[in-house]
Amino acid sequence: MLKIYSPTAILGYGFPIESYKKALELNPDVIAVDAGSTDPGPYYLGKGISFVEKEATKRDLSLLLEMAKKKDIPLIIGSAGGCGTKTSVEWTLNIVKEICKKEKMHFNIALIFSDVSKERVLQALRKGKIKSLDGSHELKENDVLNSTNIVAQIGVKPFIDALEKNSQIIIAGRSYDPNPFSALPLMKGYDRGLSFHLGKILECGAIACEPGSGRDGLMGVIFEDRFEVFPLDERKKCTVLSVASHTLYEKSDPYHLYGPDGMINLEDTVFLQKDERTVIVKGSKFIPSVKKWIKIEGAEFLGYRGVCIAGIRDPIMISKIDEILKAQYKILEENFPKLLGQYKISFHIYGKNGVMGPWEKEKRTSHELGLVIEVLSKNRKITKTILGFIRSSLLHFGYEGRISTAGNLAFPFSPAESIWGEAYRFSVYHLINEELEFPMEVFKI
Amino acid sequence: MSKLINLAKIIRTKNSGPFVLTIDIILKDKEIYERLKKKNYFSREWWAKTYNIDIEDVLSIVYFDPVCAVKANIRRFVSSGDFGDTDVYGAQQHAPLLEVEIDENC
Numbered sequence: 001m002l003k004i005y006s007p008t009a010i011l012g013y014g015f016p017i018e019s020y021k022k023a024l025e026l027n028p029d030v031i032a033v034d035a036g037s038t039d040p041g042p043y044y045l046g047k048g049i050s051f052v053e054k055e056a057t058k059r060d061l062s063l064l065l066e067m068a069k070k071k072d073i074p075l076i077i078g079s080a081g082g083c084g085t086k087t088s089v090e091w092t093l094n095i096v097k098e099i100c101k102k103e104k105m106h107f108n109i110a111l112i113f114s115d116v117s118k119e120r121v122l123q124a125l126r127k128g129k130i131k132s133l134d135g136s137h138e139l140k141e142n143d144v145l146n147s148t149n150i151v152a153q154i155g156v157k158p159f160i161d162a163l164e165k166n167s168q169i170i171i172a173g174r175s176y177d178p179n180p181f182s183a184l185p186l187m188k189g190y191d192r193g194l195s196f197h198l199g200k201i202l203e204c205g206a207i208a209c210e211p212g213s214g215r216d217g218l219m220g221v222i223f224e225d226r227f228e229v230f231p232l233d234e235r236k237k238c239t240v241l242s243v244a245s246h247t248l249y250e251k252s253d254p255y256h257l258y259g260p261d262g263m264i265n266l267e268d269t270v271f272l273q274k275d276e277r278t279v280i281v282k283g284s285k286f287i288p289s290v291k292k293w294i295k296i297e298g299a300e301f302l303g304y305r306g307v308c309i310a311g312i313r314d315p316i317m318i319s320k321i322d323e324i325l326k327a328q329y330k331i332l333e334e335n336f337p338k339l340l341g342q343y344k345i346s347f348h349i350y351g352k353n354g355v356m357g358p359w360e361k362e363k364r365t366s367h368e369l370g371l372v373i374e375v376l377s378k379n380r381k382i383t384k385t386i387l388g389f390i391r392s393s394l395l396h397f398g399y400e401g402r403i404s405t406a407g408n409l410a411f412p413f414s415p416a417e418s419i420w421g422e423a424y425r426f427s428v429y430h431l432i433n434e435e436l437e438f439p440m441e442v443f444k445i
Numbered sequence: 446m447s448k449l450i451n452l453a454k455i456i457r458t459k460n461s462g463p464f465v466l467t468i469d470i471i472l473k474d475k476e477i478y479e480r481l482k483k484k485n486y487f488s489r490e491w492w493a494k495t496y497n498i499d500i501e502d503v504l505s506i507v508y509f510d511p512v513c514a515v516k517a518n519i520r521r522f523v524s525s526g527d528f529g530d531t532d533v534y535g536a537q538q539h540a541p542l543l544e545v546e547i548d549e550n551c
Contacts, residue, residue, distance in 0.1 A: 041526030135464035425527040426463040
């Protein structure tokens with residue numbers, strides 16, 4: 001029997017101290033936590049920075065390091081610093097160092113890096129060893145060349161290697177989410193299907209509970225023929241529905257969960273209610289991949305984004321909003337012919353189709369509209385020029401039937417617009433069939 | 446005919462990677478679920494109509510028996526966070542499903 005403690009969905013999202021104390025009482029064999037996701041969008045990977053604030057990560061890490069020391073158990077962090085680049089692994093390491101220095105703690109630390117060089121990806125692309133994944137575009141050389149960072153989702157082996165080197169703290173780059181949780185059970189020889197499936201359920205903390213929460217913990221206990229999961233907060237419970245439906249969550253196929261080492265097959269999986277708060281899972285199988293396809297993720301710099309927020313309440317203007325906005329493109333062309341093609345504009349019209357865009361089927365428009373004007377260009381100055389110009393042009397635009405001649409927009413702020421800074425897009429989200437090296441550093445602090 | 450919202454326990458959308466939106470419907474009643482599944486009520490055509498999209502953009506549909514769920518994966522109109530995106534997490538794209546009616550006795 002092996003107990004794995006998952007304190008929270010993302011390192012830095014926090015967890016109640018009561019749940020933490022409960023976990024401490026239960027004597028876990030390992031603490032594992034996922035720190036990353038592509039969910040917050042491409043910006044963080046593009047910049048190589050965390051989407052969680054340092055102080056929040058430090059709070060969680062202080063408690064987890066204390067537990068690791070007290071119980072003499074490993075603490076494993078996957079996708080450190082959110083995007084899992086070398087910079088974000090080092091960011092996490094620096095927080096660990098600060099805590100260790102203050103608390104006078106010493107650990108053997110392993111860092112696992114998962115950055116992949118552009119040259120490596122280009123070589124693989126030229127050899128036809130790249131394929132697209134889950135709806136991504138066909139990869140072009142330019143997508144690779146324009147990427148600021150590319151990371152690979154590492155498999156479980158580097159984690160096991162680090163544990164075998166007696167690392168107490170493992171800080172890994174971009175990792176397949178279940179792996180920090182699956183590493184110790186796999187090293188100890190537990191069933192692979194159960195180990196990986198347990199990892200999949202634990203990686204989001206208490207999201208697999210009722211009521212679900214991303215900032216609370218879950219305990220997983222693995223046996224030879226099954227695993228059990230239950231929440232640490234005694235007011236929450238794991239139910240067959242909450243655990244099984246979590247298998248659906250954010251995944252395209254709940255029966256076949258693909259990862260870097262192979263596939264978790266859930267066709268024969270059974271979910272059973274053990275008691276009010278505990279679910280038993282049996283029958284999950286692991287099918288190792290014959291050909292090793294590793295997922296790589298990259299982000300590309302698009303330019304500088306500027307945003308202006310305004311409200312519109314005039315019903316005459318609202319009834320003509322599409323043509324009014326369309327007219328702005330023409331006015332811009334007339335005023336800045338030399339900048340043509342150097343900027344992009346997106347009007348987000350809240351109250352019309354702001355959330356669903358082209359998928360919107362509701363034809364009624366609200367009695368007031370929230371307008372977000374977004375401008376993007378490679379050059380901060382052009383973004384500012386175009387955005388400022390649209391703002392003033394739209395404010396005073398004389399549309400047909402207008403009787404309110406003082407101004408068309410209600411600005412909540414002064415200044416009305418702001419340059420937000422760099423914008424990125426996911427340029428690489430593909431599979432690579434190359435033997436990749438994931439360098440590891442092991443040292444004591 | 447019943448509104449889907451009355452037949453379902455959970456209706457949600459979320460990204461499954463930056464390029465795909467994954468949609469989950471978890472039904473309350475096992476019998477209704479089995480009937481709809483048998484008929485493949487939630488066909489690719491049904492999803493395309495519900496979301497106003499081309500049938501090619503409905504990438505896959507999976508029925509998941511342990512919780513009476515049907516899942517559809519559809520191609521995002523732009524990838525998460527790219528220029529022109531409206532919902533980086535894809536978490537607010539379920540609204541059309543709250544309006545649709547289902548012939549549960551099909």
